[in-house]
Amino acid sequence: MTILEIIRKRYSCRAYREKNIEQEKLDIIFEAARLAPSAKNLQDWRFVIVTDKETKQKIAKAAYGQMFLEKAGAIIVACSNNTDLMRCGQPIAAVDVAIALEHIALQAAELGLGTCWIGSFFPDQVRAILDIPDEVAIVELMSIGYPGDEPRKTSRDQVEKIVCYEKWHF
Numbered sequence: 001m002t003i004l005e006i007i008r009k010r011y012s013c014r015a016y017r018e019k020n021i022e023q024e025k026l027d028i029i030f031e032a033a034r035l036a037p038s039a040k041n042l043q044d045w046r047f048v049i050v051t052d053k054e055t056k057q058k059i060a061k062a063a064y065g066q067m068f069l070e071k072a073g074a075i076i077v078a079c080s081n082n083t084d085l086m087r088c089g090q091p092i093a094a095v096d097v098a099i100a101l102e103h104i105a106l107q108a109a110e111l112g113l114g115t116c117w118i119g120s121f122f123p124d125q126v127r128a129i130l131d132i133p134d135e136v137a138i139v140e141l142m143s144i145g146y147p148g149d150e151p152r153k154t155s156r157d158q159v160e161k162i163v164c165y166e167k168w169h170f
């Protein structure tokens, strides 16, 4: 599969089969995360992989009751201990963790696994469930597992709407 084919294959999977993800697949997926670029190559990302059923249920409740998370093979809790802004003013933590997470999502798609980004959650509740220290930001969650639904296509804008050349003329 080409990278574009994998990008096309990825979709937000919100139903999972209750099947464990093989350790070999998780190893490949986190190798893809490990190789992601980061500001100043700081690599200040940390990933907590939750597979325990009861803990997944608690996190699902802490994610505004998105109970499909409970059935996913794992919930990845993506964190960063970096609080700095880049010189452009944007936060390092959110940008770097997002890049690594999309590496995860695409590698998972190539391996036949579904993922869903989860930004709707109460960080303080997730922090308490997983004993995450106060100084560590919980940037995002991602469910991952064997899909229990069919791939869906969601709409995207045409490239002309989002790209211009040389100067801003939208």
Ligand SMILES: Cc1cc2nc3c(=O)[nH]c(=O)nc-3n(C[C@H](O)[C@H](O)[C@H](O)COP(=O)(O)O)c2cc1C
Binding pocket: 010, 011, 012, 013, 014, 066, 116, 117, 118, 119, 120, 121, 152, 153, 154
């Ligand atoms: C940063 C971010 C946060 C998101 N948070 C959630 C979420 O909390 N729950 C959910 O079901 N989907 C969430 N999504 C998935 C988006 O709704 C989805 O990517 C978008 O509708 C496009 O659909 P697709 O991923 O199937 O192409 C999130 C996506 C991103 C990138």
